[in-house]
Each structure stands twice: as C-alpha cells, then as structure tokens.
Amino acid sequence: MADMLAIRDLRVHFPLSNGQVVRAVNDVSLSLKPGETVGLVGESGSGKTTVGKTALRLLHPTSGTIEVDGIDVAAAKGKTLRALRRKAQIIFQDPHSSLNPRMTIRRAVAEGLLLNTSLRGRKLREKVAEALQAVGLPVQFHDRFPHELSGGQKQRVCIARALVLDPDLLVLDEPTSALDVSVQAQILSILKDLKKNRPKLTQLFISHNLAVVRFLCDKVAVMYLGKIVEIGPVDQVFRNPCHPYTRALLSAVPVPEAGQRPDRMRLSGDIPSPTAVPSGCAFHTRCPMSRKGMCDTGSPPALYPETGHMALCHFAEESMGV
Numbered sequence: 001m002a003d004m005l006a007i008r009d010l011r012v013h014f015p016l017s018n019g020q021v022v023r024a025v026n027d028v029s030l031s032l033k034p035g036e037t038v039g040l041v042g043e044s045g046s047g048k049t050t051v052g053k054t055a056l057r058l059l060h061p062t063s064g065t066i067e068v069d070g071i072d073v074a075a076a077k078g079k080t081l082r083a084l085r086r087k088a089q090i091i092f093q094d095p096h097s098s099l100n101p102r103m104t105i106r107r108a109v110a111e112g113l114l115l116n117t118s119l120r121g122r123k124l125r126e127k128v129a130e131a132l133q134a135v136g137l138p139v140q141f142h143d144r145f146p147h148e149l150s151g152g153q154k155q156r157v158c159i160a161r162a163l164v165l166d167p168d169l170l171v172l173d174e175p176t177s178a179l180d181v182s183v184q185a186q187i188l189s190i191l192k193d194l195k196k197n198r199p200k201l202t203q204l205f206i207s208h209n210l211a212v213v214r215f216l217c218d219k220v221a222v223m224y225l226g227k228i229v230e231i232g233p234v235d236q237v238f239r240n241p242c243h244p245y246t247r248a249l250l251s252a253v254p255v256p257e258a259g260q261r262p263d264r265m266r267l268s269g270d271i272p273s274p275t276a277v278p279s280g281c282a283f284h285t286r287c288p289m290s291r292k293g294m295c296d297t298g299s300p301p302a303l304y305p306e307t308g309h310m311a312l313c314h315f316a317e318e319s320m321g322v
Contacts, residue, residue, distance in 0.1 A: 002070065004169055004202040005032040005055060010064035012050050020275040024050045026226040028064075034168070037195060037203040039213035039234070041249065042223035043271055048206045049093075051223075052171045055204065056088050057081075068169055086116050088169040089162035094178050095154035099146040105132070106142040109161045116165060131164040132157070135190055152183030159190060171204045176212065184212075191216060210253055214238055222246045225282040226274060232309030242311035244287050281312070289315055 012025040025047045032038050040048045053059045055066055057073050066073040068088050076084050092098040099108055109128045113119050119127055135156040146154055176184040207213050213220055214234055221231040230243040241247045251265040267286045272278055278285050284295035300312045
C-alpha cells in the first residue's frame, strides 16, 4: 500500500541576520499509510509544528522530499497545488486566531468549497450544514461570528472547515492544548469518531500530551531537537520505551492514584539551542546514560527498523532486551 504522506530526509533551516542558522528540522523521515493516525510528540522547540507545516507547504523545506499521495509537495504548482490544498488540511492550535472575525461560521466553513468546488446555492448550504452538524454545532450557531462562540465551539468550527473538503490527510497541531479539560474531552471524542467514521482519513497528530496520543494514535514518533529519536506502535513504545528521552517523557506523566510515587527520570538542563546542535547524539548533554567518547562523537545507529520500532540510541539494544 502506497504512503499517504512520505517525508524523506527533511531539513528545515532558518538563517538569522547574525549569520547563525536555526536547524529546526534535521534529517526527518516519516511515512503514514492511508487511514493511519501517527502522533508526533516532544518538548516545545523540538520541531514538531515545523514538520507539520512543511508537510503542507506552509513552510518551504531546505532539503529532502515530501509527497502527499504521490504529489511532490515542494514542486507542486498551479492545478497540482490546488489539488493538494483539497487533499490535505490542517487544524491549528489556537482556534481564536485561525478564524476570520469578520466571517460568520457558515461563511468560514464555506470558504474552502467556494474556492475549490463548483458548489453554490442550496447544495453549498447543505454541505456546510452537514459539516457543522458532524462536529456538534446545531443550526442556531451557523450565522454567529467567532467572538460569540466559546473556545471549544471555535475549535469545532475549525474541524468542520478542515473536513468539509473531504481531505485524505489531516494535520492536527495540538488541537486541544488551548482548551479547558472538559472541552478537550469533547473535541477528542469528535476526533475519535472521525477515525471510526472515516477509515481512510490519515492523520498526523502533533501534541505534547502523551495520554491523548495513546488514546487516539496507532503509532507515535518522538522528536528531540529536530530529529525523530524513536518511533513505533503506540502500545509497544509506551510499554517498552527504548530511548532515554522517551522514558523521561513517559516518567513525567502524572499518576492518578494517590500515594503512588513512581521512579522519575529527571533530565538536567534545558534543550540546547537549535542554532548550536550538539555533536554526536544531540541528547547526550542531558542524558543520564551518556558515555564520553561515544555519545558525544558518533551519531547513534537506527536500531531495528524492520520490527516497526526504531530508536536512535547506542544503548537501545539493552532496552529492547537483545
């Protein structure tokens, strides 16, 4: 089965006026099969959002290739680019700033249809109403403006706007992080229903919330300082994390049971600047397993990609029990 999204050796660098270069993404390769939901996790500044935006050509890659259902994203123009815009959509993190305050909800959702289809009149109104109904917004909301809606209702509008063109690929950039916990649960329920009702819809879910990723995703990719350091099936990675950074992220997840004090893997220092990425393994400056002369010089190998669970670490064999 051909990949819906294929990212190979992607680099996204931003030159600064002082001559330095922000290496936001470095040699990232990632593939998503049709109908697959892949979570992309990591600390702020790890490059998650840059990968998502570049996949839809909201940012331009420095090098590497990106294909959406066989379309070369970087080279697309004209009719090919218009087809790509219909095929791939994005839901941004902040629903407040991603809606035009001068457009009614009905018009905001209809905008994509007006630009990309020949639907007009009654058929257009029916298609918009169907999309808004699917995300739980009844007809009395359709002629309201964004400032008249709550945060959760705005995010529902953003989901409806993304889905109204029936895309094959959906990039979700932390779609629940700006919402209250109770509203997050409602949005997650909608996204869960999407997986059930649209089995061919492929989703790249960018998040820092590991519980949400485990709830929604089939696979998870862990990013650190512009690189994917571990990737595999969600249950396998959560049960047996093989990279020290993944273990640190999982150990930081709060435990709901009172009185439980699990061993925490505490990292020293902050994530290094992407303008000065450390040599060797980029994580060695914070890793409790780091060995001088090994981790700070040689790039770690990608171990066991044939099993579907890959980790970039010299000591991944120990974690995998090999």
